[in-house]
Every structure is written in C-alpha cells, then in structure tokens.
Amino acid sequence: MEGFGDEGASVVSPVARWEHDAWRMYRYYLDRATPHTVCRWIGTLVMVAVYCSRLYYVRGFYIIVYGLGVYVVNLLSGFLSRLVDPEHEHSDGPLLPTKCFDEFKPLIRRLPEFKFWYSFTRAFIMAFVMTFFPVFDVPVVWSILLCSWTLIFFVTMGCQIRYLIRHKCILFNIGKQKYGGQKSSASNNVSSMA
Numbered sequence: 001m002e003g004f005g006d007e008g009a010s011v012v013s014p015v016a017r018w019e020h021d022a023w024r025m026y027r028y029y030l031d032r033a034t035p036h037t038v039c040r041w042i043g044t045l046v047m048v049a050v051y052c053s054r055l056y057y058v059r060g061f062y063i064i065v066y067g068l069g070v071y072v073v074n075l076l077s078g079f080l081s082r083l084v085d086p087e088h089e090h091s092d093g094p095l096l097p098t099k100c101f102d103e104f105k106p107l108i109r110r111l112p113e114f115k116f117w118y119s120f121t122r123a124f125i126m127a128f129v130m131t132f133f134p135v136f137d138v139p140v141v142w143s144i145l146l147c148s149w150t151l152i153f154f155v156t157m158g159c160q161i162r163y164l165i166r167h168k169c170i171l172f173n174i175g176k177q178k179y180g181g182q183k184s185s186a187s188n189n190v191s192s193m194a
Helices: 014-033 037-058 062-079 113-130 142-166 185-193
Strands: none
Touching: 037 113, 062 113, 062 142
C-alpha cells in the first residue's frame, strides 16, 4: 500500500491502515500454521463437522453442498495430478528416465498440500456462511444432485488413479525406506575404550 514508510507520501486513512494491519496479521498466523499439518487438518475436520451439523439442523441448501462437492473433487484432482505431464511435455533437452528400475520419482503435485488445505478450508467456511442466507436455499431434487456428484467423483478419481498408476507415481511416502549410515571405525574405537 502506498503511504506506509514514505515521509512524503499522502496520509493513509485509518480504515486502510486497519485493513492493512489485519491482512498482515492474517498472513502472519497463516504462515505460522504452515508447518503444523496435522493440527491444520484436525481444525479443518472440526469445521467440516460443524458445517455438517448445521446442514443436518436446517435440512436444506443442497445446491451449496453440490457446488462444494464439485469444488472439492476439482481440488482433489489437482492434488493428485503431477505438475508436469510426461505425455504432453515436449523438451529438446535430456529427459529423466521413465523406466521403473531407473530411479525413484516421487509425485510433484500440481496443487501442493498447503494450497489444497487452504482452498478446502476456505470453501467450507464460505459454504457455512452461505447457509445463513435463505436466498441460497434453492429448491432442488437432492437425489439427482447426489447421483450427479457420485458420477463426477468416480469418473474423475478413476481417471486420476489410472493416470498415477500408469506413470508409477508414489502418492505417499509413508513406508519409504530410510537408510542409516554406518558408523566410522574411529567412533567405534572411541566408544569401546570408554
């Protein structure tokens, strides 16, 4: 924003200064939450439970739930996609090995985990707020929306999973082997002398 830190700049209104300070504080706490993956997701799941209980209480807003579901499927598709598609990537330089025995290639996601979490959480907060406005409670046949969303989910996820299997992408490295180096003979000699 103009005017912050410049002596000759125009005077900034108190509202603009408060807005700037609030945005900086928001970004500060968001940056501090970045390394705490488990806590972030637990907070999001609590918020999803509150949203679901709100929907159960009001028994409506099916079009919001459908839109939210389609958005989450789109986010999940981006989260499970590779950043660079080897089938459509044309480069003149040397290419990385593509055989299964050449090297370990983890999945570099098109949508990183933090951005996935942030968009997912923000979408649920927006949907929760929309349930307080009756203009968004459009009368629809919920069973048709449910069948449509189920079809979209299974077709999209089926394509994504087949794509990942075809390119031998490793989604999660939970069971990745960890190598421990051998102790040097000098450290073994020192420990045996004591």
